[in-house]
Amino acid sequence: MKKTEQCKLIKKTEIIPGIFDFVIESDEISKAAQCGQFLHIKCGDKTFLRRPISICDAGDGTVRFIFEVKGEGTEELSDIPEGGYINILGPLGHGFEIKDYKNPLIIGGGIGVFPLYKLAKDLGGEANVFLGFRDKSRVVMEDEFKAVSGMCVIGTDDGSYGYNGYIASAMENYIKDNPCGVIFSCGPAPMLKAVKSIAEGSGIECQLSLEQRMGCGIGACLVCSCETIFEGMNRYMRVCKNGPVFDSRVVKL
Amino acid sequence: MSDINMSVNFCGIEFKNPIVTASGTFGFGSEYNEYAALSEYGGIGTKGITRRERAGNAPPRIAETPSGILNSVGLQNPGVEAFAADIMPRLAEIDTNVIVNMSGNTIEEYCEMAEILSDTDAAAIEMNISCPNVRHGGLAFGTNPDVVYELTREVKAVSKKPLVVKLSPNVTSVTDIALAAQRGGADALSLINTLLGMKIDINTRRPVLANNMGGLSGPAVKPVAVRMIYQTAQAADIPIIGMGGVMSGADVIELMLAGASLVALGTGMFIEPDLILRVKREMAEYCAKFGITDITELTGAVKIN
Incomplete structure (x- = not known):
């Protein structure tokens, strides 16, 4: 069965004002993640729904995603400190299909x-x-x-x-x-x-x-x-x- | 845990536990089946179907609100014939009861669907009278007791399955509608459907939903659900499927105490796709704590002040 996971935020960087680069720990998501898929993220207690955020990179037991603070949910997410935990559902969706393309x-x-x-x-x-x-x-x-x-x-x-x-x-x-x-x-x-x-x-x-x-x-x-x-x-x-x-x-x- | 009898006899059908799913939040089950086996549920309420295929409304179809959501999916579904031929046979193989939700534009459409569904392995038919506009001067079916009575009577006459009438909270007196459905021969009632709501983006001054208005669900509506289930249970003699903002085992217990025999999970599964598992665990803990040996003891057991 698939399930949601509490993932530890191990690295957090505000790369330019309002855009946050998060790296979380998860062997399972890291292994399963394909380019173009997304994570469905519970940002905190103030907002009800999860927020879909695309996967930027994955590997070595970590997953990276970058998001812009646009509303209440992403604001709440950006407040989570390094070492904090984030509830994540994913990876989800149909990503990019890589075939034998030329150029x-x-x-x-x-x-x-x-x-x-x-x-x-x-x-x-x-x-x-x-x-x-x-x-x-x-x-x-x-x-x-x-x-x-x-x-x-x-x-x-x-x-x-x-x-x-x-x-x-x-x-x-x-x-x-x-x-x-x-x-x-x-x-x-x-x-x-x-x-x-x-x-x-x-x-x-x-x-x-x-x-x-x-x-x-x-x-x-x-x-x-x-x-x-x-x-x-x-x-x-x-x-x-x-x-x-x-x-x-x-x-x- | 094993000494608690969780089973419920509802309209003569055995439900292994009182947890079902709310129509429209669960699709036809295949997606959620990846998070918790469909056999975990006492029953599953399927996505509302209509006489013909419907494309649904334009997006955006969802808006977040305090402790809830507004939706305006617009009954996107493949139509009753495709459902009966392609989807229902697959669901019939699962060890759970399938409650098929249907919506019509006319009494004739409802009757045709009920006839088609009567020849499937559905356990029961849930009739949504809260959504559509009809030729009766554009009145919604679910808000006029006379129409509800007539519709229920006609559909019941052709249905070989137990008929559950789903009630709208967007009425002055839910008990008037409930009693009209009961008089018409409904075997059970389900409530509440979503509350009509609206959200406006103050920057663009436009409603967030493409359809302008939509149905409110989630924890925000739970107190309304509890009140309406209570009032309906007091007034009517037929059993109730309760729904509205259930996020925990405690919420299920609360709706049962108000008068529900079965309780549906809906919007809560958007946050926790395996919510059923936690809900069942929490219900067992509650029963153990209060020495409850049979879950049906809880139905309508509220002690009013």
Whole structure:
């Protein structure tokens, strides 16, 4: 039987204001975790529901996740001290599928870059990575991604660092001359929309990681729906169970 | 622990323990089965089904509230025929009772579903009269005693399974509705369904739910559930499945004392998918502490001041 686990927080870092990098101890989750999956986390006593947070990295009996303080739940979570315990359900969901792709490309935006880190590692450090942020002050994990990727392009929406403009445009220009076999993406909805359109326009397979407010996290309650087209029919699928990673051709954004 | 009789005879059906699941929170059981075997439950209440497949409402379908949630799933389900053909046979193999929840738009739809479900291995049918709008001038079924009476009578006439009528708390007098269902021939009642609620994001000034309003569940509604179960148990003679904000064995006991024969877990499982295991342990501890040898002693045993 699967179960929830009380996991010890062994390392906590506020990497930039409001964004926390947590490493917890758990042999079971560490072994089971696949890139693109998420943890369903009980943040504390003040908030009722668990919060889904994507796995950034896992291995050696530890699991790492990074989150932005956005509301009461993440605020409460960020208050847990090193040495404290966190109740975790997971790993959950359908993550990125890694097949024998030629020239894989990864594109992430904002706090959507975190689940892409383990993916980049699992792709053998060969993928070309494009990461976009709002401005220079919000750039995170640059050195870490550079260490696990082929080429790594960093961009900012306001041009204050790296590529000037939306990172999807940088990717679009790049793939014109450098064909890629697959695109993996996670980030804000406008970016995912652009990536989906570019990928499908170029006939490139594309896997998108989506976000939605969740209830149970295991596929029973049907609240975290996303619109999809599957076998020619429009239907809602469950982000927590069918996703969070979907083939771009299936989801409507 | 073994000297406590946890079994409950409900509408002539033997439940190995009084714990069931609340429709709509449990899907068709396969997901939760990975956390606690479905045979742990006395019975399982399945996701509400309708005459035809329904896609459900647009997301977001959930909003967190103090000690609870609002949901507006909108009865996403494969339809009664797919349920009867593909899902029910699988559930029938499990050592538990299956209570199938159904919702209709018209009396005819309810009757058609009851007929189809009568030929399955379902233990009982739970009729949701709290959700849909009907052709009766747009009135919800569950809020008009005359409609509840007529609907219950018609469905009972074609149902070969015990009929449980699920009551809405969104009424002035829950006992009027309960008695109407009883007069119509209901074998049992279940309550409470969710309380209609709303949450507004003050930054965007928009409701958080795409559907604007939704049903409130979780610990926030438990006192309302206890009160309505108590009032209904006092007024009606048929047994009750109690539900509303159960998070522990103590909560199950409380709903039983108010008058419930069976108690459903629902929203609480979102936090603790194996909640059933802790609930059963805590109930056994309570029974041991108070020398209770038969769990049915608790039903309606509240001592009113």
